[in-house]
Amino acid sequence: MQLEKFNSSVRCNILKMIHAARSGHPGGSLSCVEILSVLYNKIMFVPKEWKNSPEFEKRDRFILSKGHASAALYAVLAQKGFFPVDELLSFRKLGSRLQGHPSTRSALEGIEVSTGSLGQGLSIAVGVALALKLNNSNSKVYALLGDGEMQEGSVWEALMSASHKKLNNLIIVIDKNKLQIDGNTDDVKSLEPLDKKLEAFGWDVVEVDGHNENELENAFIEAKKSTKPFAVIANTIKGKGVSFMENNAGWHGKAPNDDELKLALEELNA
Amino acid sequence: MLKKTLEIKSPRNAYGEALVELGAINKNIVALDADLSCSTQTCKFHKAYPDRFFNSGIAEQDMMCTAAGLATEGKIPFVSTFAMFATARCLDQIRNSICYPRLNVKIVATHGGVTVGEDGASHQALEDISYMRSIPDMCVIVPADYNEVKQVIKYASEIYGPVYIRIARTNLKTVFDENEYKFTPERAVKICEGSDVTIVTNGEMLCEVISCAQMLKDKGISAEVLHTPVIKPFLAGGDVIESAKKTGVVVTVENHSIIGGLGSAVCEVLSQNLPTRVLRIGTPDCFGQSGEQRALLDFYGLTDKKLCETIGRYLELK
Numbered sequence: 335m336q337l338e339k340f341n342s343s344v345r346c347n348i349l350k351m352i353h354a355a356r357s358g359h360p361g362g363s364l365s366c367v368e369i370l371s372v373l374y375n376k377i378m379f380v381p382k383e384w385k386n387s388p389e390f391e392k393r394d395r396f397i398l399s400k401g402h403a404s405a406a407l408y409a410v411l412a413q414k415g416f417f418p419v420d421e422l423l424s425f426r427k428l429g430s431r432l433q434g435h436p437s438t439r440s441a442l443e444g445i446e447v448s449t450g451s452l453g454q455g456l457s458i459a460v461g462v463a464l465a466l467k468l469n470n471s472n473s474k475v476y477a478l479l480g481d482g483e484m485q486e487g488s489v490w491e492a493l494m495s496a497s498h499k500k501l502n503n504l505i506i507v508i509d510k511n512k513l514q515i516d517g518n519t520d521d522v523k524s525l526e527p528l529d530k531k532l533e534a535f536g537w538d539v540v541e542v543d544g545h546n547e548n549e550l551e552n553a554f555i556e557a558k559k560s561t562k563p564f565a566v567i568a569n570t571i572k573g574k575g576v577s578f579m580e581n582n583a584g585w586h587g588k589a590p591n592d593d594e595l596k597l598a599l600e601e602l603n604a
Numbered sequence: 605m606l607k608k609t610l611e612i613k614s615p616r617n618a619y620g621e622a623l624v625e626l627g628a629i630n631k632n633i634v635a636l637d638a639d640l641s642c643s644t645q646t647c648k649f650h651k652a653y654p655d656r657f658f659n660s661g662i663a664e665q666d667m668m669c670t671a672a673g674l675a676t677e678g679k680i681p682f683v684s685t686f687a688m689f690a691t692a693r694c695l696d697q698i699r700n701s702i703c704y705p706r707l708n709v710k711i712v713a714t715h716g717g718v719t720v721g722e723d724g725a726s727h728q729a730l731e732d733i734s735y736m737r738s739i740p741d742m743c744v745i746v747p748a749d750y751n752e753v754k755q756v757i758k759y760a761s762e763i764y765g766p767v768y769i770r771i772a773r774t775n776l777k778t779v780f781d782e783n784e785y786k787f788t789p790e791r792a793v794k795i796c797e798g799s800d801v802t803i804v805t806n807g808e809m810l811c812e813v814i815s816c817a818q819m820l821k822d823k824g825i826s827a828e829v830l831h832t833p834v835i836k837p838f839l840a841g842g843d844v845i846e847s848a849k850k851t852g853v854v855v856t857v858e859n860h861s862i863i864g865g866l867g868s869a870v871c872e873v874l875s876q877n878l879p880t881r882v883l884r885i886g887t888p889d890c891f892g893q894s895g896e897q898r899a900l901l902d903f904y905g906l907t908d909k910k911l912c913e914t915i916g917r918y919l920e921l922k
Contacts, residue, residue, distance in 0.1 A: 439706070447676055454672075454696075454701045457667075461669065461674040462674070462677055469677070488663075491661075495661075495666055
């Protein structure tokens with residue numbers, strides 16, 4: 335299955351949502367579209383009927399630790415049929431189920447945990463993975479982190495916990511778009527060598543092109559067989575798909591105006 | 605209701621024992637600790653149910669969010685460390701990953717207050733109740749003795765939602781009779797009737813206040829003593845109002861800063877319903893220091909004798 339059309343539609347919705355809300359995070363949402371798309375279309379079992387599904391307990395769990403990419407997750411979930419696509423335009427508005435950062439309070443189908451304060455999602459994923467082991471469940475836990483988020487110390491506490499507890503049901507993806515609000519991650523506080531650090535913390539690691547579906551899919555297939563917790567370092571482009579947003583830290587948390595939206599949609603639909 | 609014979613027991617042991625008892629009944633109960641399981645007494649649970657105990661090592665923030673993840677899957681995590689590290693260090697994790705999603709996590713923190721003793725200010729949580737009380741949906745309980753701790757832990761395991769329970773390091777006189785006392789979260793426990801002043805307290809200060817009330821009586825002052833273990837939601841506030849109507853003056857006593865804890869909760873409920881003079885006794889917006897437990901209680905005016913002097917002087921101002 336080729337996901338180009340799906341991904342392009344997700345990107346358009348991300349931009350329309352952020353434009354309508356006049357706020358949001360386009361850069362880090364656009365960088366993780368292929369990651370989410372491959373997970374939801376090819377890797378994870380998650381019934382779109384959500385809690386109404388008899389198979390609900392068997393689902394794989396997904397935790398968006400980089401909660402500011404909420405627009406991307408909402409757009410993917412809507413397109414997969416978890417809730418109506420029309421609801422996307424309520425994003426970030428008063429009374430919406432689509433909160434600025436994902437919240438379980440609003441009972442939006444597909445949202446497992448509340449995130450937004452960085453550095454907490456991986457520890458939550460460790461807890462979920464432990465519970466699944468206690469319950470003898472075969473489900474996997476997937477967590478998506480930002481590369482900037484790896485600067486949070488508690489992430490490294492959780493990395494230690496996962497390997498110490500031998501959580502081979504835990505798979506993380508690091509959306510390595512190499513930018514954070516104040517500029518290049520390498521300039522703000524370098525994470526390198528990230529792969530070696532993760533290996534030293536007891537994880538299996540592969541590095542892929544985060545916009546290449548086949549590389550992502552193969553990495554996840556390998557991850558599922560691993561005897562250790564597994565990290566996929568996905569090299570991505572912040573703002574991917576919109577020329578004037580790509581590799582520009584200025585588009586981390588800024589909404590496009592009317593003209594910029596028009597231009598972006600033209601590029602994506604071309 | 606009150607214990608007739610003198611008995612000194614460890615509230616921390618009550619926690620450890622209660623957890624083991626509850627763990628046998630409810631298999632969803634799990635426990636987490638951050639390398640202090642012998643101090644907090646979760647080591648008892650570890651020994652009884654090794655597969656349901658998780659030591660995070662010295663990584664409290666990771667522990668809190670791990671508990672959140674376990675609760676997301678229907679487990680009932682009891683999370684323990686010292687009150688200082690459970691609250692101040694993990695405030696963001698507790699707020700955003702436990703209370704915001706309203707998860708069924710029970711934080712049982714030991715070593716609250718100045719009675720941590722010789723370890724000094726870095727280990728003496730004097731603001732923990734203030735932090736916890738300000739987070740939406742958090743229930744805050746400060747039980748007074750061994751027998752009450754046992755009932756409070758059971759209560760916490762039976763209600764849904766986040767709970768913060770603060771337990772003293774100190775071995776304490778057992779105030780409540782294990783058979784006759786029944787923990788009632790929405791009420792204040794009237795320890796003794798009085799007409800001149802209402803003293804509201806909880807936790808390890810209850811022993812001191814009971815003794816202080818006797819000293820006041822010898823001076824001809826009739827004190828009504830109320831024990832309010834549940835500070836939030838402060839449903840016991842109704843009983844405090846009723847008592848204040850009778851006595852007209854209220855004193856709060858807590859092993860905690862006078863900002864944000866029991867004293868504040870009492871002032872909030874009285875100012876809105878029955879404006880009353882309130883003297884808040886606790887640590888006066890300061891850090892603690894090293895010392896023996898009794899020496900510290902004396903220094904901060906929290907012994908029965910010091911309380912009696914302070915309250916006596918305050919009533920003379922009336």
